[in-house]
Amino acid sequence: MHHYNPNFMDLFTKKVKRIFIPALFIAFACFSANAQSVGVEKNTTTGKQIQLVKRIKITGTITESTTGKALSGINITIPGYAAALTDDKGVFSINAPGTSSVLIVSGPGYQEKQVPLKGRTNIAVSLYEDAFNSVYDQALLPYGNTSKNQIPWAVSSFSTTDSWARSTETPDTYLQGRVAGVNVIRRSGTPSIGADLYLRGFNSLYGTNKPLYVVDGIIYDVNSYGSSLITGHATNPLADIDINDIDNITVIKDGASIYGTRGANGVILITTGRAKDVATKIDFATYGGFNMMPKQLPVMQASDYRTYLSDMLKTANLTDDQIQALPFMNDNKSNPDYFRYHNQTNWQDQVLTNSFNQNYQLKITGGDNIATYALSLGYTSNKGVTKNTDLTRYFTRFNANLNLSKKLTATANLSFTTSEQNLKDQGINLKTNPMYLGLIKSPFLPVNVLGNDGAISPNLADADIFGISNPTAAIQKIQDLNKNYRFSGSVGLNYDIAKYFKISTLLGITFDKVRENIFVPNNGIVHDTLSLAIATNRSGSNVQRLYSLYNDTRISYNQSFNNIHVVSVNLGARYNMSSSSADYGLGYNSATDNFVSVGNGVNLLRKVGGQEGDWNWLNMYLNTDYKLLNRYFLSFNLAIDGSSRFGTQVSEAMTVTNDNYRYAFLPSVAAGWLVSSEKFMADVKFIDMLKLRASFGLVGNDDIGNFNQDQYYVSQNLLGIEGLVRGNIANPGLKWETVRKWNFGIDVAILNERLNVSLDLFNNKTDGMLVYEPTISASGFPYAITNNGGMKTSGIDLSINGRLINKAVKWDLGLNLSTAKNEITQLPNNRLITTFGDASFLTEVGKAANLFYGFKTNGIYTSDAEAATAGLLSKDANGNLTPFKGGDVRFIDVNHDKVIDEKDMQVIGNPNPKFTGAISNVISYKRWSFDALITFSKGNDIYNYTRRALESMSGWENQTLAVINRWRANGQVTNTPRAVYGDPNGNSRFSDRWIEDGSYIRLRTLSITYDLPLKEGVIVKYAKIYATGNNIVTFTKYLGFDPEFSATSSIFSQGVDTGLEPQFRTVQLGVRIGF
């Protein structure tokens, strides 16, 4: 089980001294500090305590909030002290140690509620139903469950009660609109492709900005290792978690340094379902749905296209005779090519389609007093809206709890998911992306080979005279298959050593494998040119593997001192060993298109490659929570992290030093004050809960590459002889990125929780941000990887939840809103220009990261004379200057040198939204319930790469209807430039012409549930019918398919619409039955 070197024991004593002892010292220092404060409290309150022991009798009534009816059998407790039940009039009586105690009220089918006495001896409490989103709900945190009103950190937690109705979602997309501060950007419409998720914006340029996912206590690796052979695709590991297996999702948003150098981007804790009681329960659900083809983009029909084409040909140095001789310009029906060039094909119809999705889920829970289990099985199939694509996935999960002895309990979690997905290239792949081809393909060309008489052959037409592939061939003949499985298994043991001490360990392993096979045929697709040959057909295969071992072991101490002081301490370590590999092979020119595997390609042309990565991470942690009088909360976390990725010469104050290694030292502290529990709040009756929070902490990002701290050598060939050359300039001081996070929050619940508001202000500052720092040329290397960058992000998270109607009809309305304003604070040379998809981005100190950087325009020159008067010159790639003419775009000459070149580039947009959020509605009436989720994003700019391709008017590609309005004659006033072959004056260059407002508001989900009335005693306990609609309607000014997309998770690709499969509308009907 352990992958340690056998001779490690020699090192044991020495190392323990160096690390363990300081850690222990820190631990006990904190401990004794707490102990001291406990002592002080005792002394000052001794007098009171003697009085309190006399017991005060508390009485009260419990009612149901909607109906006002008295509730019997409700449990009232003062933990560790007393308990009582309500009688059938809803009345209870209980002895309390004092009037500052807190009653815990709970009952089956109802919310759990905390009621601080605040000096009262008689109280009235009304309860909401179980599903009510209450401030007293439990958040499932790493060191145990805590009710939300007692947490000093910025934490959001919710139970996934509606996941059954959202069967097409993955955990990441499911989070969209759920939690203020979590900006979920769906990658595309491809089934299960998931979303890029930014928790409070960005913290890093080159490191990951993904939050850490922890599933049932095990870190869930969501990174991809190796890139996909399928353009625009990325395997989504989170899709391997069935959302129906999830019970609770808790999001830690601030600097609680629980996970040390893995927690810089926040933590998302996912807890999967376990048996709640021993009775056997069976849930079964099935859904079927219909996926609707997205609305097509308005491209030209054959007649407009032909006119456009002849204009274009005239500018391509062809004479009228030459143009007339082209087969497609000859309208004589006796022309043998006539039928081949006189069709009306809607190519978008050829690639997009309506389709179906379906889903089956089965869940069985039960057990006995020794062991309980939860077993779930799932199957999902979704065909998507691109023809010939589909996804099939099988889920299995087995969770068990074992009571091995009175003191020893164990848990087991096993899950295995396997999927198979047929895909197509998406995004920037001009030869094989069928969606793109469907837009640019000439509409007068046929799908199939045509005879001279127009007879249709069953064979698909080859790539055309314009050098454009046949979209139908891309759909039917290109193979893009992705197969994936993931196994995650863990075993946990908990042992009560002594009354207040517990020891626990959790050991988990993960195996993940992604296998891809692609094949691009000879026929119908434009060929690639290799260095040695023309690639007729091409094949590829790819295997990516991840193996990871994880252990989390801790000693916990928990003690309550007379309900006045509650102390909990956790001291432990997490260890994560990961190993990844990626291997690919590319083959070319197999004998025929029927031989689709790499091995069939020509030997000489075959290419293989791959990468491997191994890394270890050790996180030693101390957590101390202190609670005074149930209203003052203090929490302290300390992480001391070591990693194989860190350098040996880290110079940083916040480190702990060992012989050769430096450890990140990341403390964090939070304080909370439950103001509403104070006596002086007793008269402010409309406030149920008012909590003030503040936290500060250091968290780290260890995504700095596996080997950059070492000097290494890489292969350098001389002919076929392998030599070695220097690969880098080592950075032995390389370290994690440190993010300092401040958070101030207020949580309020008023009017018996009818209105809950939570507001957080945050400020994250990244120091030691990883950058590729340019080095002096005499070093021979272009850059060194250093920690010399910095950025900060600040913003507001606001969430408001209200029960607007609390009668027979219940209406819960929620709004959450978040902003995250980013600013670069430190960068070598102060600025950085990056490119993605022909777009340039500026990242500069004092500005937000990754701003669109291009040319500003001011309309079109209406005439040659006007252009001549302006006197501007366009500079081409060779540095040649050409004057602008009528019909060219008026670019703004920023530096007034009369030359439009890179010096005239300026910031033309910001892909980051001003704010994002969601509005949720849950309305229930009798057996009906109605759920609507609206998501929105405001102020983000999009670079419409696809529209640029469709309006650049530089070649033979079909264009949108906008180009009909192109400039054609002097004096014409229009907003579309002239059509010139090759676009010599760069009218289509990256400019604000292609930047659009990406704001949108979308009715994301609408679902209606009906709970069938069933007779008592029937074997079926419940049956519910669902109707769900996804992506119902979107309001946006954006001209592309869809304003929501994410080409890659890199910060440097944000806002670039590369032409991914758009999200589409889905309607689903389903039934769920419980036995």
Place this chain on the structure above:
Amino acid sequence: MKKKISKLLIGALTVIICLSILSCSKMFDIKPKSAVVAEQMYRNVYDADAAVIGVYGKFMGLAKQYVVLNEAQGDLTDITVNSDQYLKQLSTHTVTTDNPYADPRPFYSAIINCNDVLKNFNIMLAQHKMSVDQYNQRYSDVGAMRSWLYLQVGIYFGTVPYVTDPIESINDLQNDAKFPKIGFDQLLDNLIQFTESLPYKNPYPSGTTLLNTYDTYYTEKMFINKNILLGELYLWKGNWTKSATAYRAAVDYALIQFSVNPGQDWYEYYRIGYTSNNGGNWINIFNQPFGERYSNTEIMWNLPFDKNFSPKNPFIDLFTPYGAYLLKPSDLAINNWNSQIRTELDNGALRLVTPTDVRGLNQSYKMVFTTGGLLPMVNKYNPNYSPTTPFETSGKWILYRAANLWLHFAEVANRDGRDKLALAFINNGVNYAFDPTPGVAGRDVTNIQVSTNPTTGLPDSPPYNFDARNGEIPRYRSDWYREIGIRSRMGDSQVVIDSTRSFNMAGNVFPRVKTNDANLRNDVEDIIIAEGGLETAFEGNRWSDLLRIALRRKATDPNYLSRMIGAKFDAAHSADAAAVKARLADPANWYLPFKWK
């Protein structure tokens, strides 16, 4: 039972916790699998070989930049309509630091790699991981490569940082002492001092692991020739005799290569013999496969571009209209060939008959018909390339060949007072030049056909002692009897100086009395440089040759470079001519700006 389990469990947990917290160094010491970390490198002689191979592999990546810098700045190539602004900058000597061709970084990338190898070879020697012989050979090879690279960098940029440290970690980047900035002259001193100190100056001896045939290419001539390097360094420094000594050692390589049975190869190896590569066969040097026999007698240092391996042959794109066609032969270069006169048999007698030079059209350059019209194309790099077989891109990068050496040897000899010998190398060889009655048969040649000292008139001493005797009674077939000079090999007429500038030509006074030695040196040198333009055009020597002469004559003829480069613009009737001439009149503009970051 339960107690036992509990105890076991506690024990296990304690161990796990301790193990986790114990930071045994192995836990964080992970080596990459797809790269080699420093400790795994340099363990034995095979690792040392891999390091040497790496140096040369890296060096091949410089081919395009090397040729562009040495040609686009010179007078023999010109930009085309396809050339970008950066090539134009090179051509007009208005380079800005953002010019990618003028980026010193690729050269330093190779240099840093050499530094790393040298440092580690020393460690290996100290730790007995290589034998002394293995060390000497490899250390000297890599050391010589570094000197060569620095010489190039110095030629381009003048004042440069002379980095001899491997710059292993970013801490080294902060240390200015590791980047001492020195002028070209001091750089030459350093390079000479370092190169002279190298323990082994011969080629790798046979049996060395590095000498082998890989992928059909024998590695021998891929490695730098240290004698040539020394010759060059001394040439730039102006230390004539040392330079000549080094060149002489290089051309005497046949003595090592063919120790027995002197035959044609022996007599013609590096010696501009009359059989190999003469006349129309001159193109063999360029179009024959790597290592082919005749071309092998000429080529001293070359590296092959093979279509199956990276890097891809950059010269197809650079020079052919089937590629990017970024540089073309200048009008001046073409005029130069066209104004030569060949000596041919005319009615049984050798006469000056044909205007042109065989090395011009269809050898050094070609006219090719494309959609853009009839275009001149540099032919030396890609004589076998055809657009009909676009993937047959194999070729070779000739860094140094015998003609380069003889031109430079002539330059040195002339400056060392041996103008006659220098002209012999250029025109028709020692045998002819040191024969008072050349071409007469049946003589006793015992006392002629040997290079003589200009002062004493006696056979010259090393390195200028060339015995070219070729007689029957008594029979002589001396080492240099086949040497026929660069022009004679091509059938070109002899070039002569204007004696009136250097000698008193009045009356019948013999020998003529020298009146102006400086004129004599310069005039002979001009002939050598002009010949270089005909013989080694486009091969990546031109700018350095012109710059060297310009530096040498800076005091007496400051406009040399302006005049020579300006001639290209005049010949092309370029509007830039005046501006370029003005710019090059100022020595401050002779070097490229060094981009520091």
